[in-house]
Amino acid sequence: DADVTQTPRNRITKTGKRIMLECSQTKGHDRMYWYRQDPGLGLRLIYYSFDVKDINKGEISDGYSVSRQAQAKFSLSLESAIPNQTALYFCATSDSPIQTQYFGPGTRLLVL
Amino acid sequence: SQELEQSPQSLIVQEGKNLTINCTSSKTLYGLYWYKQKYGEGLIFLMMLQKGGEEKSHEKITAKLDEKKQQSSLHITASQPSHAGIYLCGADSGNTPLVFGKGTRLSVIA
Numbered sequence: 001d002a003d004v005t006q007t008p009r010n011r012i013t014k015t016g017k018r019i020m021l022e023c024s025q026t027k028g029h030d031r032m033y034w035y036r037q038d039p040g041l042g043l044r045l046i047y048y049s050f051d052v053k054d055i056n057k058g059e060i061s062d063g064y065s066v067s068r069q070a071q072a073k074f075s076l077s078l079e080s081a082i083p084n085q086t087a088l089y090f091c092a093t094s095d096s097p098i099q100t101q102y103f104g105p106g107t108r109l110l111v112l
Numbered sequence: 113s114q115e116l117e118q119s120p121q122s123l124i125v126q127e128g129k130n131l132t133i134n135c136t137s138s139k140t141l142y143g144l145y146w147y148k149q150k151y152g153e154g155l156i157f158l159m160m161l162q163k164g165g166e167e168k169s170h171e172k173i174t175a176k177l178d179e180k181k182q183q184s185s186l187h188i189t190a191s192q193p194s195h196a197g198i199y200l201c202g203a204d205s206g207n208t209p210l211v212f213g214k215g216t217r218l219s220v221i222a
Contacts, residue, residue, distance in 0.1 A: 004154075033209055040214065041214065042200070042212050042213060042214035042215055043200065043212040045209055045211075048209050058209070088152070090154065090155070092155075097207070099143055099145070099204045099210060100145060100157055100160055101145075101155075101157070101202070101209075101210055102157065103147075103154040103155040103156075104154055105153060105154040106152070106153065106154050108152070
């Protein structure tokens with residue numbers, strides 16, 4: 001079984017809809033991250049959490065919110081999806097203080 | 113903030129040829145991480161370098177961190193189709209999430 005899982009793997013939604021992307025990990029890591037990947041722009045950090053009670057904004061947090069429900073779960077929400085949020089979204093985890101990040105398989109999101 | 117520049121942006125090589133990908137940081141690196149991504153899939157951790165002058169190898173892939181800890185190179189010997197994908201470098205600048213370069217897209221042709 002994969003150590004970092006993301007659901008759904010693919011999602012098509014319409015402008016204005018609220019959607020949630022979920023991430024679960026069995027690695028026992030404290031730190032979790034959400035990134036988006038766009039062609040030509042690389043990976044950009046949306047939000048990160050160093051433990052259950054810690055939430056931090058990343059480079060591009062506008063239009064997104066997160067919830068750290070437990071050590072193993074970190075969800076990303078788009079309150080009102082817009083077309084420029086069409087991207088590949090990745091969840092990652094790492095174990096403090098080691099920074100090696102382990103990535104989920106990604107969620108491909110299309111906002112029409 | 114720290115920025116990473118990767119070169120080249122894309123690379124097409126013939127199977128069996130050697131190649132090098134570079135990653136240059138705007139600041140001194142505490143740690144440099146190399147990842148590989150198959151198209152549209154997740155990132156796979158390859159290796160991490162911390163010490164100036166350090167060199168690590170995994171199968172036919174060798175990564176080095178220069179003495180000044182501001183540049184790393186990834187070298188693939190005798191490339192194979194299985195090496196195709198996007199290679200990304202990530203930088204550790206302290207107790208903050210990794211910052212990533214934009215990636216180098218590698219194609220290996222027969």
